[in-house]
Amino acid sequence: MLQQRTIDNDPAFESLLRKIRRERGLDCNQYKSAFLQRRLAVRLRARGVKSYRAYTRLLDDEEYDQLFDALTINLTHFFRDATTFVALRDRVLRPMLGLKAQQGRRQFRAWSAGCASGEEPYSLAILLHQMLGAQIEEWQIRILATDLDQRRLEQAQAGVYSPFSFRGTQWPDMDRFFVTTRHGHTIVPQVKRLVRFRRHDLIGEEPPGRFDLILCRNVLIYFTRLQQVRLCRAFHSALMPDGVLVLGKTEILPGEVAGLFEPVDLREHIYRSQ
Numbered sequence: 001m002l003q004q005r006t007i008d009n010d011p012a013f014e015s016l017l018r019k020i021r022r023e024r025g026l027d028c029n030q031y032k033s034a035f036l037q038r039r040l041a042v043r044l045r046a047r048g049v050k051s052y053r054a055y056t057r058l059l060d061d062e063e064y065d066q067l068f069d070a071l072t073i074n075l076t077h078f079f080r081d082a083t084t085f086v087a088l089r090d091r092v093l094r095p096m097l098g099l100k101a102q103q104g105r106r107q108f109r110a111w112s113a114g115c116a117s118g119e120e121p122y123s124l125a126i127l128l129h130q131m132l133g134a135q136i137e138e139w140q141i142r143i144l145a146t147d148l149d150q151r152r153l154e155q156a157q158a159g160v161y162s163p164f165s166f167r168g169t170q171w172p173d174m175d176r177f178f179v180t181t182r183h184g185h186t187i188v189p190q191v192k193r194l195v196r197f198r199r200h201d202l203i204g205e206e207p208p209g210r211f212d213l214i215l216c217r218n219v220l221i222y223f224t225r226l227q228q229v230r231l232c233r234a235f236h237s238a239l240m241p242d243g244v245l246v247l248g249k250t251e252i253l254p255g256e257v258a259g260l261f262e263p264v265d266l267r268e269h270i271y272r273s274q
């Protein structure tokens with residue numbers, strides 16, 4: 001019965017969304033309805049209930065954790081989409097850092113927006129170490145990494161990873177950035193200190209500063225078109241002149257904001273602020 005019903009205008013569904021918003025401050029309207037419907041169906045099946053009303057009744061702290069896991073699909077890994085990191089290194093960071101060094105402004109600020117458990121911002125920090133070598137000490141580098149999901153942020157802050165976080169990772173010379181113990185692979189302090197983690201809602205809050213580079217990969221896809229447009233405008237206003245935005249491989253810059261950016265690498269979805 002659930003499958004046949006459309007969620008729009010369903011009072012039980014609306015009431016479930018209101019409860020989530022009231023109790024946890026999450027506005028589910030930010031997600032596309034087909035996506036939301038699919039994810040909720042997974043949780044309803046897992047809990048053996050057949051209606052949104054029944055699910056609303058059993059939604060407690062424990063189930064909230066499960067639901068948020070299902071909604072945010074916060075899977076990530078180190079150097080995800082390696083070709084994007086190659087383009088980022090060769091077409092963005094090399095010229096940008098070169099110019100900054102020439103001008104004697106050795107400062108670099110990046111924002112990993114929707115960082116999940118931290119593999120993305122740490123990959124950027126590793127990349128910067130690999131590029132700058134010992135000269136990194138002369139630089140003031142700050143990578144702000146934010147996410148909505150507090151549990152993922154705690155994992156990120158701990159900086160200890162299982163082999164799962166390296167699945168499919170093809171990036172050279174990474175071993176020296178981790179210490180391996182029986183607990184897992186721990187990110188070394190010189191990489192860790194470049195990254196700060198903080199909870200931030202991309203839909204409900206203003207960008208947390210101004211940046212040379214914003215990575216927002218595999219996050220936009222969960223938002224409605226209107227929210228994608230708003231967010232890209234916010235990213236534009238948060239970028240320094242000539243700052244760069246990187247989206248995920250499956251995400252395209254909405255046409256409404258195309259005039260605000262010029263493509264740096266269309267294949268890798270890298271754009272420069274105009």
Ligand SMILES: C[S@@+](CC[C@H](N)C(=O)[O-])C[C@H]1O[C@@H](n2cnc3c(N)ncnc32)[C@H](O)[C@@H]1O
Pocket residue numbers: 030072073074075076077080113114115116117120146147148149152200201202203204216217218219222248
């Ligand atoms: C698939 S992960 C992307 C991780 C990483 N950027 C990557 O590409 O591998 C999506 C992340 O977006 C986060 N997210 C979803 N909605 C959000 C919101 N409104 N504000 C901030 N983060 C959000 C989720 O918690 C999740 O960690």
